[in-house]
Amino acid sequence: MNVHVNVDTGMGRIGMRPEDVLPFLHRCRDFPTIHVRGLMSHFPRADEADKSYSYAQLERFRHVVSAVKEYGIEVHHIANSASIFDLPDSYFDAVRPGIAIYGLQPSTSIRNPRVHVLKPVLEWKTRITFLKEVPPGTGLSYGHTFHTLTPTLIATIPIGYGDGLSRNLSNNMEVLVRGKRCPQVGRITMDMSLIDVTPLRGYVECGDEVVIIGRQREEEITADELAVRLGTINYEVVTCISHRVSRVVP
Numbered sequence: 271m272n273v274h275v276n277v278d279t280g281m282g283r284i285g286m287r288p289e290d291v292l293p294f295l296h297r298c299r300d301f302p303t304i305h306v307r308g309l310m311s312h313f314p315r316a317d318e319a320d321k322s323y324s325y326a327q328l329e330r331f332r333h334v335v336s337a338v339k340e341y342g343i344e345v346h347h348i349a350n351s352a353s354i355f356d357l358p359d360s361y362f363d364a365v366r367p368g369i370a371i372y373g374l375q376p377s378t379s380i381r382n383p384r385v386h387v388l389k390p391v392l393e394w395k396t397r398i399t400f401l402k403e404v405p406p407g408t409g410l411s412y413g414h415t416f417h418t419l420t421p422t423l424i425a426t427i428p429i430g431y432g433d434g435l436s437r438n439l440s441n442n443m444e445v446l447v448r449g450k451r452c453p454q455v456g457r458i459t460m461d462m463s464l465i466d467v468t469p470l471r472g473y474v475e476c477g478d479e480v481v482i483i484g485r486q487r488e489e490e491i492t493a494d495e496l497a498v499r500l501g502t503i504n505y506e507v508v509t510c511i512s513h514r515v516s517r518v519v520p
Contacts, residue, residue, distance in 0.1 A: 274308030274345070277334050280327040281312045288334050295341045308345040309335060313360075317352035317377035324353065328360055335362070352376035355385050374493060374504045390492060392508055393484030394515070398447070398476050400426035401467075410464055411456030416441055423468045424455070427480050432460040434511040435482065442499050445480050448473060449487030483507075 275294065276285035286294060291309075298304050311331045316324045328348070335346050346362040351370035353360045369376050373390040401423065404410075408418045425447070431437045440458045444451040445465055456464045467474045479486070483493055493504040500507070 271303055272305050272307040274310050275306055277309060277311045277331065279311040279330040279334070279348075280323065281314045283312070285311065288330055291334055292337060295338055306341065306343055308347065308364075309338065309343050310346070311348045313348065313350055313353050313357075316350060316357060316360075317379060319379040319381070321356065324357060324360075328357065350376070352380060355380050355382040369505055372493075372508055374508070377503075390484070392493070394482040394511060395484060396427045396429045396480050396482065398425045398467075398474065398478045398480060399428050401474065401476055402426075411440075411459060413457055415457055416455045420468075422466055423471045423474070425452075425465045425467045425474065425480075427463050427465060428461060429463055429482065429515075430459045430461045432512065433514050435463065436496075436500055436510065438500055439496065443496060444491065445482055446484075446486040446489050446491060447478055447480055449489055451489060451491075 275291065277288055277291055278285035279288060295306060298306055313324050313327060331348050345364055347364040347366060348362065349357065349360040349365040351367050354365050354367055354370065370388060372392050373388045375385050375388060404418055404422050404424055406418055406420050410416045410424065429435050435458055437458050439454065441455060443454045445454060447467055448470055450470060452465045452467050454463055455466050481491060483491055493507040496507045497504045
């Protein structure tokens with residue numbers, strides 16, 4: 271059985287302490303079915319502008335790598351998305367890109383200008399399922415947190431917090447319809463959300479594509495934009511998209 275040993279050089283999550291690695295590898299020799307093929311660790315702060323902690327952590331990992339040479343470990347890896355861009359000395363034998371695979375930036379503090387070459391590969395789309403004209407003063411969705419001020423054309427989309435569209439984005443996000451930004455209004459519910467498409471009156475139709483994340487004509491809504499509105503990170507936005515949402519790979 272091939273295994274990779276995780277060394278906690280500063281993440282404080284899983285993995286053994288550096289001083290415990292040698293005794294562990296020595297003990298593994300008593301189990302011939304176990305082949306320690308790799309040695310790994312993880313950066314908790316490589317996405318920050320100040321890399322001093324990451325450099326110190328890298329030195330701790332190098333020390334362990336050097337100390338276990340006699341055990342013939344073939345693969346050493348510590349680099350995540352952020353360090354792939356900013357810490358080339360961390361590459362060793364393999365790297366582990368995470369958020370960068372989605373074409374998303376690990377953080378806004380990455381110094382390497384090549385991070386801007388990343389292009390998002392994920393798009394989240396749905397379609398309008400219902401259109402309704404409502405008069406001024408109409409309360410919308412649970413709790414009536416939004417009331418119309420003028421005659422308004424409201425579109426319903428079959429996406430809600432059960433699909434991963436955070437309820438905390440209620441009245442605080444936009445979607446794209448026919449290349450135009452349209453505000454989401456009222457509370458986002460489990461299975462549906464409402465959008466104000468009044469400026470598209472006379473053009474918009476049931477079945478029209480609605481972009482939650484992605485590009486439509488000249489406009490684009492990114493996972494980073496939603497993350498800022500939520501006060502979180504793009505990682506959380508994309509990983510919260512639930513299994514109910516169909517995945518389509520071109």
